[in-house]
Structure formats: structure tokens, C-alpha cells
Amino acid sequence: MKTNEEIINRLIRYRNVLQKMKGLGFARVFSDNLADAVGVSPSLVRKDFSMFELTGNKRGGYQLQTLLDRLSQLLGKDKKQNIIVVGCGKIGRALMNYNGFPRVGIRVVAGFDSEPALLSPDAPIPILHVRKMKQYIADNDIKVAVLTVPEPSAQSILDSLMKANIRGVVNFAPITLKGSESCFIHNINIEQEFEKLFYRIQFAEQQ
Numbered sequence: 128m129k130t131n132e133e134i135i136n137r138l139i140r141y142r143n144v145l146q147k148m149k150g151l152g153f154a155r156v157f158s159d160n161l162a163d164a165v166g167v168s169p170s171l172v173r174k175d176f177s178m179f180e181l182t183g184n185k186r187g188g189y190q191l192q193t194l195l196d197r198l199s200q201l202l203g204k205d206k207k208q209n210i211i212v213v214g215c216g217k218i219g220r221a222l223m224n225y226n227g228f229p230r231v232g233i234r235v236v237a238g239f240d241s242e243p244a245l246l247s248p249d250a251p252i253p254i255l256h257v258r259k260m261k262q263y264i265a266d267n268d269i270k271v272a273v274l275t276v277p278e279p280s281a282q283s284i285l286d287s288l289m290k291a292n293i294r295g296v297v298n299f300a301p302i303t304l305k306g307s308e309s310c311f312i313h314n315i316n317i318e319q320e321f322e323k324l325f326y327r328i329q330f331a332e333q334q
């Protein structure tokens with residue numbers, strides 16, 4: 128089934144809310160509760176769930192654990208979500224040390240770089256030479272990589288990642304990389320975010 132980005136974003140938010148509710152001891156949940164917490168209408172919650180054959184009833188609502196299990200399965204949370212970082216400079220190392228990933232079940236398992244001075248194969252999250260990347264991906268069944276190399280290296284690293292059968296890449300280099308049928312790319316362009324923000328401020332101030 129093809130799922131658009133807005134639905135994926137909502138599924139992630141539903142799951143986060145459900146996890147918090149579970150922590151508070153809830154066993155059942157109503158579409159109204161979820162709608163309030165996520166900021167959408169109750170009918171949209173019901174529509175989203177029915178797309179994935181999740182049904183509740185008016186009186187009792189939904190069984191919370193059933194929803195959580197199904198959403199976790201849809202979002203791949205029932206499998207390991209190990210990622211690698213390619214380019215262990217300022218951004219790459221910040222991501223390797225980011226403590227928000229474990230909270231959502233994502234684990235950075237290794238970094239790769241071409242600069243010998245940065246290599247640390249015995250560290251808890253090892254930094255290995257980029258020459259070893261293909262073998263590491265195959266040996267450890269890695270599906271997702273973060274690309275934090277300078278722009279001129281980004282396309283050639285992406286080509287290597289695709290040859291190594293990587294299925295998804297988050298790209299921080301300021302170049303729009305294109306994916307393929309077998310590899311999704313999310314391009315993160317921080318400069319562009321600031322430009323958009325300045326544009327909106329400028330526009331608002333002219334009103």
C-alpha cells in the first residue's frame with residue numbers, strides 16, 4: 128500500500144501518544160483522545176486506522192495495545208532500526224552522539240570516514256574507513272545511512288551506498304540527491320529552512 132508523507136507523520140505521532148498513554152496505565156483509547164493529542168479530527172483518526180484494518184467501537188474505543196502493536200509493525204519498530212553515519216565531521220559526530228535516537232528505537236552502530244586521523248575502530252560506536260563500508264553494510268544488514276560528507280563527495284558516496292543495497296538515506300549535504308525504486312532519499316537542507324523562515328518573516332512584516 129502506498130502511504131503519503133502526511134499519513135506517515137500522523138502514524139508516528141499516534142504511536143508516540145499511545146506509548147505515553149500506555150505509560151500512564153490506559154488500556155483503551157478513543158479516537159477523540161488521540162485526535163486532541165495529535166491535533167487532528169476524530170474522524171481522521173478513525174479513517175487512518177481503518178486504512179490499516181484497525182477498528183474500534185463507539186462504546187469501548189480501541190484496544191491500546193492492539194493499536195500500538197500494529198503501528199509499531201507498520202513503522203518497522205518491531206525490527207532493529209540500526210543506522211550508519213557516513214562523514215564523521217562536525218554534524219556526523221553530533222548525530223552519532225545524539226541521545227534522542229535511542230528513545231525512538233534508532234541506534235547509530237558505526238560511522239565511516241576517509242580521514243585516517245578520525246578512525247576509532249574500538250570505540251563504542253566505531254569509526255571505520257569508508258573502504259570498509261560495503262562489507263559492514265552486508266555483514267550487519269544495515270538499511271539506512273546518514274550522509275554528512277561535504278557536497279562534492281555526496282553523490283559518489285550515495286552511489287556506493289546504493290551499490291551496497293542501502294534502502295534509505297538522510298542527506299545533510301546541500302545538494303538534492305535523487306533516490307531510486309530501491310532507495311529512498313530524504314534531503315535535509317538547513318540553509319533552505321532558514322531562507323524560508325526569513326521569507327515568511329519578511330512577508331508578515333509587509334502586511
Ligand SMILES: NC(=O)c1ccc[n+]([C@@H]2O[C@H](COP(=O)([O-])OP(=O)(O)OC[C@H]3O[C@@H](n4cnc5c(N)ncnc54)[C@H](O)[C@@H]3O)[C@@H](O)[C@H]2O)c1
Nearest residue numbers: 214215216217218240241242275276277278280299300317
Ligand atoms: N555544520 C553545519 O552546521 C552544517 C549545516 C548544514 C549542512 N551541513 C552539511 O553537512 C555536511 C557535513 O558538514 P560538517 O560541518 O559536518 O562537515 P565536516 O567537514 O566537519 O565533516 C565532513 C566529514 O566528511 C568526511 N569526508 C569527506 N569526504 C569523504 C568521503 N569521500 N568519504 C567519507 N568521508 C568523507 C571528512 O573527512 C569529514 O570528517 C556538509 O555537506 C555540509 O554542507 C553542515
